[in-house]
Amino acid sequence: MKLIRFISVLFFLFFSPLFVLVLPVAKAKAETLELRRGSDPPFVCKQIKDPNLSKKRNGFSATSLLSPAKEYEDATGEQNILVVFVTGADQDTSKGTSELEEKAKEALFDGEESANKYLQEISQGKMSLKGDILSGWVILPKNSDEYGYGQGSSSIDHEGILRDAISAIDPDVYFPNYSRIIIFLRGEKWGYSMGSVGKWGEIESDDGLLSLGICWISENSIDNKYTLWHEILHTFGTIHSGAIYLKKGDSCDRLCSFQEITKADDSTWPPLDCSTDEYGDGLCLLGHGHGHPSAFVKYKLGWLNEDQVLVVTESAIAKLIPRASSLDGIKMIIIKAKDADGTTKTYFLELFKRLDNFDSSNKNGSKVLIRFFNEEENLNDSGTILLFKKNETEEDKYYDILNLKEEPFCDKENGIEIQFTSESGEEMVEENSYAELEITLSCPEEKAPVVSVSPDYTQTMAGENVISEISISNEMATGCGTRTINVEATLPNVDWSATFSPSSTLELGPGGAGTVTAAVWIPESAPVGSYNATFKVTDQGSGLSGETTMTIEVLRPVTPFPTPTTTPTPEKMTLFVSINGVDATKNDNIVVTRGSRVAIKVRAEIFDGTFVEDLKLDKILCEIKNPRGKVKLSEEQENTYEGVFRYKIKKKAPLGWYEIKGSVSKKGYQTASFQGKFKAR
Structure with a gap:
């Protein structure tokens, strides 16, 4: 094995x-x-x-x-x-x-x-x-x-x-x-x-x-x-929960773009700005913490209910209950954002608070935590990243977890501001325990929709439709809201036409993407040559637009090939299949004892009206499935007059019917299939 x-x-x-x-x-x-x-x-x-x-x-x-x-x-x-x-x-x-x-x-x-x-x-x-x-x-x-x-x-x-x-x-x-x-x-x-x-x-x-x-x-x-x-x-697919050491500065100037992020060097202290520590999350078991995993991990594993997760798409006042609470309420807030290079990143907010359960092994006081996650790939072998800031009053070797209870969070590139407003409840007590946050989403910059077409080059004949897919994305920040996008085509002349499905208009939320199918009709009168079809997408609200072009090459008609000659039908073979010497084609009640071996033999012959001839076969395939439908044997044998397939039934194997099936092939003959069964007792 x-x-x-x-x-x-x-x-x-x-x-x-x-x-x-x-x-x-x-x-x-x-x-x-x-x-x-x-x-x-x-x-x-x-x-x-x-x-x-x-x-x-x-x-x-x-x-x-x-x-x-x-x-x-x-x-x-x-x-x-x-x-x-x-x-x-x-x-x-x-x-x-x-x-x-x-x-x-x-x-x-x-x-x-x-x-x-x-x-x-x-x-x-x-x-x-x-x-x-x-x-x-x-x-x-x-x-x-x-x-x-x-x-x-x-x-x-x-x-x-x-x-x-x-x-x-x-x-x-x-x-x-x-x-x-x-x-x-x-x-x-x-x-x-x-x-x-x-x-x-x-x-x-x-x-x-x-x-x-x-x-x-x-x-x-x-x-x-x-x-x-x-x-x-x-073993459930989770990887480590890390930390990132942010730049020194106020809340709006210390974030790191993905391009700036590096993996922390174990030999360097203090760590470099924007470096990550794979195990750095001390408030998650998948970092170096002792209590619960983060709410993000629970969410991805299907352990949070839908009503325990809030996806914020507009400014709101929200209440978070402790991530380890057994009560109903919001345990995680999600805010979508974009990095400087257009990569999607997502912020996750949770309330850590010691309760009378396994999360009490973390000895820190309550905190409103913020993590982020890069959708396209993990960051230096970590999943979510907990944010750390330099302590402004201590030496550079000291870092604090970015706790929203102590200061606001700001991502000015995405128009995101988060302010802690109040907290209720005592440590180790679940009832009436929550933190209230004010989340403000603004639109820092209006951007033109991004568009592409696939294929961007094609060949066809006059009188045909060219089908293409137009992909459109809304690159604006979450606070900019949903945008209405119009799609139109500029074609070589008025004899050409374009139709869009399901519609030439679509609604896209912040960071959202969608597709429109375009069918461009090439008139029969179009001469042989190369043409451009330009697709323009326009945001109704801002008037900003983007364009993409598809090149269409119109070819001369092709003379069809002559109809091929019909191939004669191959001859048929007669198969003989036995299980432990018993003809499996005529006997459907073959019994085999668990712990013993099974021998399946397969051969083929033809009869030309005068003589019976055994055939040397190119390939024989045989498969055995147990009563649970699991494949227990899958084997092929080549260039043989008789295939012999052996399989031992374990003493602990399931009782019931084992299915046998397979096929036999030889050049010049029709491929033949066979099936049978035996019962394990």
């Missing part, structure tokens, strides 16, 4: 008791954090990308920013996980795993601070964990050092550990029962824990190709709840 395709994996050093980056508090101000580089951070993260992926799958789908992303739909419901204890062939296993099994049961399923209880709380009851713990050590075929044990964080052979572990337990485990596997590794020198970003696929097993979320965790971290929660969340 082999692991034939991977997506992404995150690695976490755990050579300190917790994987959390500790942030010392500055002397002069209780909420000022001193972040230091160099040897202080207790973990380092590395991501492995699948080279076969044409597009990075880091972070969240850009096309579904304002709705939960489809690739994370399995983050709801009951999640069944498998827990295994893995060791290299050289490790001492005399102690057994009974103590670790009890710890895993407590930490994952049954304890008051178990991953199950944590996930139920942060998902608002939309997800829970259950699972099976495989008793005893799974002994890998190689010594631990051959998998990277004790050799530093960059040498761990996570793929080999997974491949060999699955191979070892394959006879005893039916993998389709599980969505995730947690692998606890024997020994103290593995260097870090890991979690796959989403599910890895495709993983080969006797049960077919698997798609599973995977965690690799040291046995020493089995009762470290923060490590377990963090790694498990990664």
Whole structure:
């Protein structure tokens, strides 16, 4: 067996008791954090990308920013996980795993601070964990050092550990029962824990190709709840929550454009302006925090209800309840914006406040937080970015979380101003707990709509229609409101015409985009040559417009090719299919015992009226599906008189009817198909 395709994996050093980056508090101000580089951070993260992926799958789908992303739909419901204890062939296993099994049961399923209880709380009851713990050590075929044990964080052979572990337990485990596997590794020198970003696929097993979320965790971290929660969340597709160090200045002058953003250098302190720290969000479990993940993470995983998210498109007064509250109310505010290069970015507002739940492990006072997210790609291996500002009264090494309770936020390029107005409720009390914000959206600049046409060049004959798609986008800021756009065409002469569907007018909200289909008619009288059709789009409100041109080349009529000669119909073959020696074409009640092997034989012959002749076949395809519809065998054989396909039914395989189907092909003959079935008991 082999692991034939991977997506992404995150690695976490755990050579300190917790994987959390500790942030010392500055002397002069209780909420000022001193972040230091160099040897202080207790973990380092590395991501492995699948080279076969044409597009990075880091972070969240850009096309579904304002709705939960489809690739994370399995983050709801009951999640069944498998827990295994893995060791290299050289490790001492005399102690057994009974103590670790009890710890895993407590930490994952049954304890008051178990991953199950944590996930139920942060998902608002939309997800829970259950699972099976495989008793005893799974002994890998190689010594631990051959998998990277004790050799530093960059040498761990996570793929080999997974491949060999699955191979070892394959006879005893039916993998389709599980969505995730947690692998606890024997020994103290593995260097870090890991979690796959989403599910890895495709993983080969006797049960077919698997798609599973995977965690690799040291046995020493089995009762470290923060490590377990963090790694498990990664298997639902989430990546780290980072921080950005803004420029020094007032609230309207310190933002960074995407072009200015760089990745912070671990050897440099204080960090450069506009640099990002991948783990820098200390108020999110996916950064270096201890409590809940951000409201953004919950939203993308489908854990917030629609009425708990407010998308602001015009000036408003809004109330935010704490992100960890179990009550009804707005838990996240979304404001869409554009960066200097036209890239879409989105601001997310949430209220962090300590309540009597898992979010109380964050010891900071209440804050109104602002994060942003780049739809097109993640920023230096982080998903959302929490904003940090330089402390104006301390040395340059001190940074504060940008807390809207203490000062307003301003993005003058997008006409966005956010002002904290009031707060209600006490810490650790949910009832009547909220922060009120005044959000002002203005229109800083009117811009012409942007237009393009596809195709922008085409060839056709006179007397034909040319169909093209006109794409239009409204590049104005959110505060500019919805615009009405008119589309018109300038054509070579009055004999030409253009029609638009569904209409020549469309409404576009701020940052919105739409398409209009144009059908340009070329008159039969048009001479051979090259012509331009120009499409103009105009904003009714501002009168600003944009244009795009399509070149149409009118060709001479083409003389049709002669009608091809009809090909004779190939001869037919007669197939013979047997299952364990029984004719499967005449017997539909063949029974096979679980744990035994099945042999399927396929051959073909023809009869020319005098003689019967066995045929040497070019290709035979055979497929077996189990009663659940899973493909258990898919094999082809070539250049043979008789195909023989063998498959062993596992003792734990599903009972019921197994479907057999396939095809036989030979040059000069009609392709023939076959099907049959047998019953496993």
